[in-house]
Amino acid sequence: MPDGLGRGLDAPLFERVVIIGVGLIGSSLARVARRKNLARTIVACDRSAAVRERVVALGLADETYEAPAEAVRGADFVILCVPVGACGGVAEQMKEGLAPGVIVSDVGSVKQSVVNQVAPHLPENALFVPAHPVAGTENSGPDAGFATLFKGRWCILTPPGGSDAATDRVRAFWEGAGSNVEVMTPAHHDLVLAITSHVPHLIAYNIVGTAADLEEVTQSEVIKFSAGGFRDFTRIAASDPTMWRDVFLNNKDAVLEMLGRFSEDLTALQRAIRWGDGDALFNLFTRTRAIRRSIIDVGQETAEPDFGRRKVDEA
Numbered sequence: 508m509p510d511g512l513g514r515g516l517d518a519p520l521f522e523r524v525v526i527i528g529v530g531l532i533g534s535s536l537a538r539v540a541r542r543k544n545l546a547r548t549i550v551a552c553d554r555s556a557a558v559r560e561r562v563v564a565l566g567l568a569d570e571t572y573e574a575p576a577e578a579v580r581g582a583d584f585v586i587l588c589v590p591v592g593a594c595g596g597v598a599e600q601m602k603e604g605l606a607p608g609v610i611v612s613d614v615g616s617v618k619q620s621v622v623n624q625v626a627p628h629l630p631e632n633a634l635f636v637p638a639h640p641v642a643g644t645e646n647s648g649p650d651a652g653f654a655t656l657f658k659g660r661w662c663i664l665t666p667p668g669g670s671d672a673a674t675d676r677v678r679a680f681w682e683g684a685g686s687n688v689e690v691m692t693p694a695h696h697d698l699v700l701a702i703t704s705h706v707p708h709l710i711a712y713n714i715v716g717t718a719a720d721l722e723e724v725t726q727s728e729v730i731k732f733s734a735g736g737f738r739d740f741t742r743i744a745a746s747d748p749t750m751w752r753d754v755f756l757n758n759k760d761a762v763l764e765m766l767g768r769f770s771e772d773l774t775a776l777q778r779a780i781r782w783g784d785g786d787a788l789f790n791l792f793t794r795t796r797a798i799r800r801s802i803i804d805v806g807q808e809t810a811e812p813d814f815g816r817r818k819v820d821e822a
């Protein structure tokens with residue numbers, strides 16, 4: 508009996524899924540695609556020979572390629588899982604191999620720039636559905652991935668023409684991976700993620716850098732006394748330098764806009780401390796505590812905080 512997408516119940520969602528860039532996100536997708544029967548054939552493509560070797564050793568894919576144009580031949584679904592700044596180059600390299608009707612997607616943390624880079628290279632009969640799983644860790648590479656990374660997390664789709672049949676198939680893929688899916692415009696995505704993800708990373712990079720630079724606080728003291736709040740920042744500040752360089756270069760306007768707001772609010776806090784305005788501090792901290800408690804079930808929190816999502820590979 509066919510399901511809502513017209514396939515038999517045991518049939519995989521896609522026939523031939525190509526994952527270009529098999530790092531944290533790409534390898535997690537390969538793992539969950541296998542586990543949840545989302546692809547009959549999984550094809551891996553990476554420019555790094557060391558990564559391709561790990562892909563083979565870990566059994567992540569049925570076929571492994573270096574050249575994008577060879578990898579994408581005959582595919583019905585291609586997902587770019589490379590740093591945001593590399594998406595245009597990869598699209599250019601793969602375009603001659605794309606089959607008519609192929610769905611092309613990505614996982615980039617910035618959307619408008621990826622659309623601008625990739626769309627000009629796609630043939631008219633390719634269907635482009637950009638995506639961003641709002642799930643990750645500070646680790647990189649094929650060994651860092653795990654099948655449950657996307658479970659219970661949001662995945663944002665930014666299809667150019669709004670929802671259509673290709674969007675429905677990409678939605679089914681991400682739902683199959685355990686995600687909740689939402690559709691929005693690339694510009695809106697970039698503004699929201701600037702404040703919820705990009706600026707927080709910049710703050711973490713900055714505070715860890717500042718602490719390390721302070722003459723009185725030696726590197727060893729930074730490590731020794733990092734059991735509390737600072738340790739949480741060091742996890743975020745350990746995130747991949749290439750990925751995050753590309754995020755900031757490709758979401759410049761939204762990040763600068765949100766940083767402006769952030770700086771104004773920081774100045775207000777500075778003023779409250781200088782003038783002993785305890786009410787202002789107390790009221791803000793009460794509001795932010797409520798926000799944390801609304802997103803985290805405090806009963807689930809343990810004395811030992813979970814620095815990063817653990818690789819719990821349960822189904």
Ligand SMILES: NC(=O)c1ccc[n+]([C@@H]2O[C@H](COP(=O)([O-])OP(=O)(O)OC[C@H]3O[C@@H](n4cnc5c(N)ncnc54)[C@H](O)[C@@H]3O)[C@@H](O)[C@H]2O)c1
Pocket residue numbers: 527528529530531532533552553554555558588589590591593596597614615616617639640641642643644645646647648649747750
């Ligand atoms: N890490 C996260 O938390 C996270 C979360 C959501 C989305 N993303 C997005 O996912 C993408 C990948 O991030 P990641 O954390 O998996 O990175 P990663 O460093 O773990 O993996 C990237 C892979 O891409 C390969 N690669 C780089 N340039 C290439 C090219 N030109 N051609 C072919 N392969 C190339 C690298 O060899 C590497 O194997 C980025 O766009 C990032 O913004 C990351």
Ligand SMILES: O=C(O)C(=O)C[C@]1(C(=O)O)C=C[C@@H](O)C=C1
Pocket residue numbers: 615616640641642643644645703704705743815816
């Ligand atoms: O948990 C983390 O380590 C993350 O930083 C994940 C995180 C985020 O900021 O939430 C980082 C970048 C992505 O684009 C999506 C998710």
